[in-house]
Amino acid sequence: MDESLPAATQPTAGTGNRSTRAQNAAFTPVRAKRGYEYIVEQVRDAIHSGRFRPGDQLPTEREMAEAFKVSRHGVREAIRGLESNGLVEVRLGVLGGIFVREGDPRTVTRALSDLASLGAFSSESLLEARILLSSDVLRLACERATKDDLQRLEDDIVVVENLVAEPGAERTSHLTEFYRLLAAATHNEVLVALTDSLAQIVHARLNRAAAPPNPDIGRIRRNILNYIRERDAEHAVEEITQHLTQLEHTLLAAEQSRRAQGGVGAR
Structure with missing residues (x-):
């Protein structure tokens, strides 16, 4: 018996070869990283550490x-x-080169949208996340919203009411602007990025399922806006929770109908 091996790893009579083969089958050969992967890691680390800042030109x-x-x-x-990940941009011309980009929250939206399109998130998880995030957004908006924030929300509601009122109205990307403006009223840029990301995911699902706009959307959003004006966070949260839950039910029904018709619907 090999004294250098712990007792637990010593082969037993008649089973040593089979045990070793089973253990080895759990491993795969080591593969060296490709050159470009090292470059991506090192440039990313240099940006994260502050050695390169937004606007700086790379070699x-x-x-x-x-x-x-x-x-x-x-x-x-x-x-x-690096460019597809939103970390750098390539500029052409005499003054061109490779530059570190300014932070772009849309990178988060694109990444989450890609994951959603690959089926990484269940509809239940998306709904739960939207309700939790929207609830916190509304509570902060009730505390922090300025007159300008409230006016932007009011103006957006008018635009959406006109869009929905048009005969044969189709769902447009502007319908998600309300959620971004709600998050902007918190004056927290992280909440804006997360809110916009989740809204865009749901908007894409609605488009794929060909779900029509809710004709009551203007009334619902006005109720939410009025609660914010009154600094009534709990009623605002209750209103948006009901709305998002109903929206998800409508969306699931539209997706099911789309699949039954053999169309291209969301998962």
Whole structure:
């Protein structure tokens, strides 16, 4: 018996080879990372650590290829990845180059939308998240909303009422603006990004299922706005919870109908 092995790992008579084979089957060979993956990691780390800040210009493709000891093709592949993730932008022309982008909350929206389109989120989880997030947004909006915030919400409601009133009205992206304005009234940019992301996911599902706009949407939003004006957070939360729950029921019914017809619907 090998004294260097703990007792628990010592092979037993007649089972040693089978046990070893079973253990080895749980492992896969180590694969080295490709060059562009190292570049992406190092550039991302440099941005996160503050060595490169928004607006800063990165070294040229040639300079990075020399520094990383990789081909320029590998550098281009890394830059494309960083660009698609919203970390850098490539500018053309005499004053062009590779620059660190300003923070863009739409990157969060795109990432979550991609996950949703791949079926990463259940409809139950999405509804729960929207209700929880919207409830906190409304409570803060009741505390922090300014006259300008309230006026922007009022103006948006008028626009939506006119859109829904048009014969044969179709669902447009403007219908999600109300949720962004609610979040903006909290004066918390993180809540704005998260609220907009979830609203866009639901909007995409509604479009795929061909669900018509709710004709009562103006009245519901006016009720919410009036509660905010009165600083009545609990009634505002109750109103939006009922609305989002009913919206999800309508959406699920539309998706089921779409699938039954053989159309392209959401999962």
